[in-house]
Amino acid sequence: xxxxxxxxxxxxxxxxxxxxxxxxxxxxxxxxxxxxxxxxxxxxxxxxxxxxxxxxxxxxxxxxxxxxxxxxxxxxxxxxxxxxxxxxxxxxxxxxxxxxxxxxxxxxxxxxxxxxxxxxxx
Amino acid sequence: xxxxxxxxxxxxxxxxxxxxxxxxxxxxxxxxxxxxxxxxxxxxxxxxxxxxxxxxxxxxxxxxxxxxxxxxxxxxxxxxxxxxxxxxxxxxxxxxxxxxxxxxxxxxxxxxxxxxxxxxxx
DNA sequence: GGTTATGTGGTATTAATTTACCACACATGT
DNA sequence: ACATGTGTGGTAAATTAATACCACATAACC
Numbered sequence: 001x002x003x004x005x006x007x008x009x010x011x012x013x014x015x016x017x018x019x020x021x022x023x024x025x026x027x028x029x030x031x032x033x034x035x036x037x038x039x040x041x042x043x044x045x046x047x048x049x050x051x052x053x054x055x056x057x058x059x060x061x062x063x064x065x066x067x068x069x070x071x072x073x074x075x076x077x078x079x080x081x082x083x084x085x086x087x088x089x090x091x092x093x094x095x096x097x098x099x100x101x102x103x104x105x106x107x108x109x110x111x112x113x114x115x116x117x118x119x120x121x122x
Numbered sequence: 123x124x125x126x127x128x129x130x131x132x133x134x135x136x137x138x139x140x141x142x143x144x145x146x147x148x149x150x151x152x153x154x155x156x157x158x159x160x161x162x163x164x165x166x167x168x169x170x171x172x173x174x175x176x177x178x179x180x181x182x183x184x185x186x187x188x189x190x191x192x193x194x195x196x197x198x199x200x201x202x203x204x205x206x207x208x209x210x211x212x213x214x215x216x217x218x219x220x221x222x223x224x225x226x227x228x229x230x231x232x233x234x235x236x237x238x239x240x241x242x243x244x
Numbered sequence: 245g246g247t248t249a250t251g252t253g254g255t256a257t258t259a260a261t262t263t264a265c266c267a268c269a270c271a272t273g274t
Numbered sequence: 275a276c277a278t279g280t281g282t283g284g285t286a287a288a289t290t291a292a293t294a295c296c297a298c299a300t301a302a303c304c
Contacts, residue, residue: 138279138280138281139280139281139282140279140280140281150280150281150282151281151282151283154280154281154282154283155282155283158282165290
């Protein structure tokens with residue numbers, strides 16, 4: 001969940017909500033709600049970029065943060081939506097994923113398989 | 123694409139845009155744009171239900187229509203978003219899917235694998 | 245008990261999205 | 275030429291979503 005992530009990141013830096021908001025130019029009241037999942041993650045990518053910057057995240061973690069934000073907003077990540085090939089795969093993925101109670105193990109398997117397919121070299 | 127689907131469905135019934143809109147209580151001008159992908163698919167689920175009803179779609183086709191609408195709106199299908207287990211799988215799916223150029227064949231494989239995982243009986 | 249620091253609630257404001265209205269263009273048939 | 279049917283463009287209105295403002299609550303400190 002986006003809100004857990006960003007709250008944890010702020011606390012790791014031992015910043016008060018207000019201090020943090022001042023540094024990244026966000027409204028403390030709104031951010032308080034964002035950190036508790038009451039208000040949605042920011043939709044504005046520039047803000048997400050700023051956060052990733054501020055927390056000095058690497059590319060993978062940054063993407064993960066972006067994904068979390070998108071998902072919590074019930075949105076598709078922009079880069080996925082913009083990639084025709086990936087977007088075309090979504091209906092099949094959704095169709096396959098639902099209608100069967102996916103156990104945790106099956107889910108793990110599934111994800112492993114996806115990983116393997118994308119890294120045929122190992 | 124949602125807009126292609128609904129246009130095709132309407133034409134199959136040999137209905138003019140205006141007639142169709144009158145029957146399902148939609149604004150013709152807006153619908154004209156929806157059918158051409160200028161305006162987004164309706165966000166209101168009730169309208170999508172009405173369409174599925176009108177076209178007498180079975181459950182699978184109805185879901186497909188819902189998915190198409192969601193995807194064209196850059197949204198996650200509601201039922202997926204509401205299912206914690208599925209929602210939890212999304213980051214891994216996105217991560218796995220991007221960063222590697224998925225060829226059409228790989229994509230087919232991937233989807234087949236997902237299907238298999240969900241139908242261990244065959 | 246006053247003062248400062250911290251987070252939060254309620255609500256107003258702003259912004260973005262979605263939908264509806266109206267007029268027009270282009271055909272087709274009379 | 276006129277009327278009718280069909281789809282569309284432009285824009286206003288309405289709805290929904292996101293953000294910001296301000297006041298309050300609680301605790302810690304002096």
